[in-house]
Amino acid sequence: MGTPLGAVALLLAKRSEGRRVLLPGRWIWRQRTMKYSSTGRSNITKVLIANRGEIACRVIRTARKMGVKSVAVYSEADRRSMHVEMADEAYAIGPAASQQSYLSMEKIIQVAKVSASQAIHPGYGFLSENTEFAELCKQEGIIFIGPPSSAIRDMGIKSTSKAIMSAAGVPIIEGYHGEDQSDQCLKEHARRIGYPIMIKAVRGGGGKGMRIARSEEEFQEQLESARREAKKSFNDDAMLIEKFVDTPRHVEVQVFGDQYGNAVYLFERDCSVQRRHQKIIEEAPGPGIDPEVRRKLGEAAVKAAKAVNYVGAGTVEFIMDFNHNFYFMEMNTRLQVEHPVTEMITGTDLVEWQLRVAAGEKLPLSQEEIALKGHAFEARIYAEDPQNNFMPGAGPLVHLSTPPPEPSLRIETGVRQGDEVSVHYDPMIAKLVVWASDRQAALKKLRYSLYQYNITGLNTNIDFLLSLSRHPEFEAGNVHTDFITQHYSDLLPAPSATAREVLCQAALGLLLQEQVRTSAFREQSDDQFSPFASCSGRRLNYFYTRNMTLQDGKNKVAITVKYNWNGSYSMQIEGKTFEVFGELCNEGHYTYLKCSVNGVISKSKLIISETTIYLFSMEGSAEIGIPVPRYVSAAGTEGIQGSTLAPMTGTIEKIFVKVGDKVKTGDILMVMIAMKMEHTIKSPKDGTIKRVCFKEGDQANRHASLLEFMEEEVDESKSK
Known part of the structure; x- marks a missing residue:
C-alpha cells in the first residue's frame, strides 16, 4: 500500500511525461506538471492529504465525490488506518513520531512529486498553518489548498494579527504583543493590564501554550509552563499577554x-x-x-x-x-x-x-x-x-x-x-x-x-x-x-452505587451467556448427559441456588440466585428479592438483553468481556465488573507503595527534582508530554526523593513508576 521512502529518489529519476511507473501492487499514471484550462483554472485531478485520521477521511470522501483521486501518507503507527484504506494511493513517510512523519515537509513534498499530485490538502493541525510549508509547495509548483503564506504568517503571529485587525477596524482586546520577552517585562504588563490575564503562545493554536494567571503569585509558574508547551508544539516560545474576560x-x-x-x-x-x-x-x-x-x-x-x-x-x-x-x-x-x-x-x-x-x-x-x-x-x-x-x-x-x-x-x-x-x-x-x-x-x-x-x-x-x-x-x-x-x-458528580435493578440485569446477562455457552458445549460434546452440559438449575436437584459476586466500582456485591421451575430467577441483593426473567436476542451484529425486573421491562445492548459486563440503553450505560480471582489480581498494577506512577504513556519533558531532594505535597516533580498535551506531575505527599526512574526525553508507559520516595522512619517515642 505504498512505497518505502528510500525508493522515492529512484522513482523521481524514472519519471517522464506520459510514462507509467510501477509501484508495489499498482500501475500509476505520472504527469510532470498540472495542466491549466483555457480559463486559467488549474485542473486538479489528484490531491495529496498531508494528514491522518478523521480529517483525512473527510477530505477523501469529498475528493471521491468530485472525481478527484486521493493520495494518503501514513506513519508506521498508521499503516492499517482507515484513511490509508480509503485513499486511491498511500505512501509510508516514517516513524510514529509526528516530527519524523506528518511534520516532515520534505517527505511529503517528495510523495507529492512521486504520486504526481497537483495539490496538497493539509487538513488541520500538523502543517496546515505552517508558512514554510505553504512557501515550499509554491516553489515546487504544487497547489497548497489554503491561504497565501503571507496570510498564514500575519495571522499566525498573534501580535502581528492584532495590529492588522486594529488597523482594519476590527475590535481587539487590551493586551501586550511586544518583542521584549523578558520575564520582568511580561510580568509588568500583566500587572498593568490587571489580573486575571491570559498568557498565550504568539504562534499558538488548539489550546497549546495557553495558560490563565489569576494572580501575580502564580504568574511565573504559568508563564514557564506555557513556554515549554509552545516550544514543543510550535518551536517558538514567544508569548503575549491579554486581559482575560471573565466568563466570556x-x-x-x-x-x-x-x-x-x-x-x-x-x-x-x-x-x-x-x-x-x-x-x-x-x-x-x-x-x-x-x-x-x-x-x-x-x-x-x-x-x-x-x-x-x-x-x-x-x-x-x-x-x-x-x-x-x-x-x-x-x-x-x-x-x-x-x-x-x-x-x-x-x-x-x-x-x-x-x-x-x-x-x-x-x-x-x-x-x-x-x-x-x-x-x-x-x-x-x-x-x-x-x-x-x-x-x-x-x-x-x-x-x-x-x-x-x-x-x-x-x-x-x-x-x-x-x-x-x-x-x-x-x-x-x-x-x-x-x-x-x-x-x-x-x-x-x-x-x-x-x-x-x-x-x-x-x-x-x-x-x-x-x-x-x-x-x-x-x-x-x-x-x-x-x-x-x-x-x-x-x-461530574461523585460516582454512586449502581441501582440494584441494573445489577440484576447484569447478573441475568451473565447467566444467559452461560446458558448459550453450555448449549454450544452440549452440541459439540459426545456426552449429552454430562452435568456440565446443563445450566438449567437441575444439575444436582430440581431447584438450584447459587451465589454470585459482581464488582460495582470498588465494592463487591453478593447476589443469591434461585433458579425457578419456569425459567425465571429470584435474585436477592442486600436482603431484597427481585423476580427476574429475560432472553438474549441478536439484532444485526449486536446482542441485546430483554429483561424484566419486578415487572419493569427493559432492553439493553449487552457486551461481556472477561472482566466486565457492559449494558447500553436509552436510559444510560452501566459497567459492572466480574471479580478476578485473588491470585490473579495480585499480579495487577495497583501501584507500588512509595512511588508516583505515570498517569498515561508519554514522554518525560522536564524533571525538577533529584535524589535526596525534600518535597512537599503539590510540589511539581516533572512534566510529561502525551497526546499532544503537557501534563504536570505533582508530589502526592511530603517526603524525600529516593530514586528518579527516568531521564528527560525518555518515554514512560502508563502506570510505570516515575519516582520513588524514601520510606518514612517511625518515631517510636510518639507511638508509645
Whole structure:
C-alpha cells in the first residue's frame, strides 16, 4: 500500500511525461506538471492529504465525490488506518513520531512529486498553518489548498494579527504583543493590564501554550509552563499577554475567500464549552445571538479576511461578553475541526469549496445566496477520563457501535472497531454531528444519538457529553468558557452505587451467556448427559441456588440466585428479592438483553468481556465488573507503595527534582508530554526523593513508576 521512502529518489529519476511507473501492487499514471484550462483554472485531478485520521477521511470522501483521486501518507503507527484504506494511493513517510512523519515537509513534498499530485490538502493541525510549508509547495509548483503564506504568517503571529485587525477596524482586546520577552517585562504588563490575564503562545493554536494567571503569585509558574508547551508544539516560545474576560463566550465566524478578491461569511459557531482550553462541543448558529449582532460579526470577520487578502477556508475567532460585545481573538488559517456544523446549517460542502477555489474558481455562492437554516451540534468524542481531569487515554476500541448515519446525522471519524487510539496523536475518536429545524430539536437528537454511541476498551467522554447536553443551563443556551468549571459538580458528580435493578440485569446477562455457552458445549460434546452440559438449575436437584459476586466500582456485591421451575430467577441483593426473567436476542451484529425486573421491562445492548459486563440503553450505560480471582489480581498494577506512577504513556519533558531532594505535597516533580498535551506531575505527599526512574526525553508507559520516595522512619517515642 505504498512505497518505502528510500525508493522515492529512484522513482523521481524514472519519471517522464506520459510514462507509467510501477509501484508495489499498482500501475500509476505520472504527469510532470498540472495542466491549466483555457480559463486559467488549474485542473486538479489528484490531491495529496498531508494528514491522518478523521480529517483525512473527510477530505477523501469529498475528493471521491468530485472525481478527484486521493493520495494518503501514513506513519508506521498508521499503516492499517482507515484513511490509508480509503485513499486511491498511500505512501509510508516514517516513524510514529509526528516530527519524523506528518511534520516532515520534505517527505511529503517528495510523495507529492512521486504520486504526481497537483495539490496538497493539509487538513488541520500538523502543517496546515505552517508558512514554510505553504512557501515550499509554491516553489515546487504544487497547489497548497489554503491561504497565501503571507496570510498564514500575519495571522499566525498573534501580535502581528492584532495590529492588522486594529488597523482594519476590527475590535481587539487590551493586551501586550511586544518583542521584549523578558520575564520582568511580561510580568509588568500583566500587572498593568490587571489580573486575571491570559498568557498565550504568539504562534499558538488548539489550546497549546495557553495558560490563565489569576494572580501575580502564580504568574511565573504559568508563564514557564506555557513556554515549554509552545516550544514543543510550535518551536517558538514567544508569548503575549491579554486581559482575560471573565466568563466570556467563544464565538467564531466561518469565512471564505477566492483568488478574485471576493470574501463571504457563513455565519457563526459557538464553541464556548471547553476543557483545557480545547473545544468539546460546538453549535451553529450561536444561541441567543440576534440577526443584527450576527450581521456585525460576519462583516467584521470579512474585514479581517480582506485585510490579509485571504483565500480559501478560514475562521475568525472572537471573545464575546454577556452584552454581546465582541473582540478579535485570532484567525485560524485553515479548515476548522468544527466545520461540519456550518455545512449543516448552510447546505454546503466546505472541502469542495476549498478544492474549487484552489483550482482558481470563484466562490460558489455570493453573500446574498448563503442562507441559514436550522440548528446543528457537534460533539467531539474523545478517549479520555472526565473523572480524572479529562486525562487523555489510548488503547484499542474493543467494541464500537454508532447510530446509523443519515442526512441530518453525520459521524466524522478515522477509526473502526478493533483499531487503536494511538498515544502518538490527538485522542479524538469521532465527531458526532446532528441537525434539526431548531435548537431544542437538534439538542434532543444529539442526546438520542449519544445514547447509541457505544464504546468499550478505553475510557471516553460520552457519558460526560450526555450530562452536559442535559444540563438546564446548557439547554437554555447560557454557555460560556467557564461552563464546565462553574457546573462541575452537576456535570461530574461523585460516582454512586449502581441501582440494584441494573445489577440484576447484569447478573441475568451473565447467566444467559452461560446458558448459550453450555448449549454450544452440549452440541459439540459426545456426552449429552454430562452435568456440565446443563445450566438449567437441575444439575444436582430440581431447584438450584447459587451465589454470585459482581464488582460495582470498588465494592463487591453478593447476589443469591434461585433458579425457578419456569425459567425465571429470584435474585436477592442486600436482603431484597427481585423476580427476574429475560432472553438474549441478536439484532444485526449486536446482542441485546430483554429483561424484566419486578415487572419493569427493559432492553439493553449487552457486551461481556472477561472482566466486565457492559449494558447500553436509552436510559444510560452501566459497567459492572466480574471479580478476578485473588491470585490473579495480585499480579495487577495497583501501584507500588512509595512511588508516583505515570498517569498515561508519554514522554518525560522536564524533571525538577533529584535524589535526596525534600518535597512537599503539590510540589511539581516533572512534566510529561502525551497526546499532544503537557501534563504536570505533582508530589502526592511530603517526603524525600529516593530514586528518579527516568531521564528527560525518555518515554514512560502508563502506570510505570516515575519516582520513588524514601520510606518514612517511625518515631517510636510518639507511638508509645
